[in-house]
Amino acid sequence: MTYELPPLPYDYKALEPYISxxxxxxxxxxxxxxxxxxxxxxxxxxxxxxxxxxxxxxxxxxxxxxxxxxxxxxxxxxxxxxxxSMKPGGGGTPTGPLADKINADFGSFDKFKEEFKAAGATQFGSGWAWLVLDNGTLKVTKTLNAENPIAQGQTPLLTMDVWEHAYYLDYQNKRPDYIATFLDNLINWEFATANFTAA
CATH class of the missing domain: 1.10.287.990 (Fe,Mn superoxide dismutase (SOD) domain)
Known part of the structure; x- marks a missing residue:
């Protein structure tokens, strides 16, 4: 059983100008x-x-x-x-049960954004920021290098890559700008909602 490289779910130019x-x-x-x-x-x-x-x-x-x-x-x-976790015309705010759960577990959507930005910005070196479901509670986590929530027994709902190759050509050393753009213009909330519903 060979693991196949899946094609991107959109065209190479689909995320421009946010990701080239x-x-x-x-x-x-x-x-x-x-x-x-x-x-x-x-x-x-x-x-x-x-x-x-x-x-x-x-x-x-x-x-x-x-x-x-x-x-x-x-x-x-x-x-x-x-x-x-990204899509053309993404970003904005989630709706429905996931939005309600974010408000319940983080206090507000703005508080979630604050935690997610902090996780991405403070991941030293290479890694990932995640929104996960952990024993019924939504949490923001960060992992080093290849580590992911599956290894930790959590259910991932969405992720942001903070390895330099994910953003350096477009943002150079301005990781916070990439993170803000990811949240405001790229997040695929439908994907996160589908993962939440299936959990």
Whole structure:
């Protein structure tokens, strides 16, 4: 069972001017593709190729001897999730049950935005900011390098990549500008709502 590199759910130019086609081509076709290629080779060698990637992520996270499998598998999965966490004409505010849950668990949508911005801005080095469901409660978390909520037993609803290759061509060292743009213009709240409903 080879894990396939999924195509982007939109055209390379679809997120402009917020994320350039050059960034998406480089990020998806080089970085994401390399994680998928490396993951498939490593799981084949380890006899894990027949297992779903989510299962391999959970198993390999707990086994230091499988760090390469975890890093490449989790990054392959994280990127697929990240592409779906954005959409052309995204941003704004969620509606329905997810909006109600955000208000209940964070106090307000503005408080959620504040926490999400802080998670992305204070993740030292490479990593991710997430909105997750953890034992019935919405939380904002951040993870280092390839780590993700699946490995922590949480349900991810959306993510923002804060590795430099996600934003450096467009924003240089201004990560806070990228984060604000992600929230205001890119977040796919329908995707997050679907994940919340399915949890």
């Amino acid at each position: 086609s050059g960034t998406l081509e480089f990020h998806h076709d080089k970085h994401h593709a390399a994680y998928v290629t490396n993951y498939n080779k490593l799981v084949q060698d380890a006899g894990l190729a027949e297992h779903p990637i989510e299962e391999v992520i959970k198993v390999s996270f707990k086994d230091p001897s499988k760090a390469g499998i975890f890093n490449n598998g989790a990054q392959a999965w994280n990127h697929t999730f990240y592409w779906s």
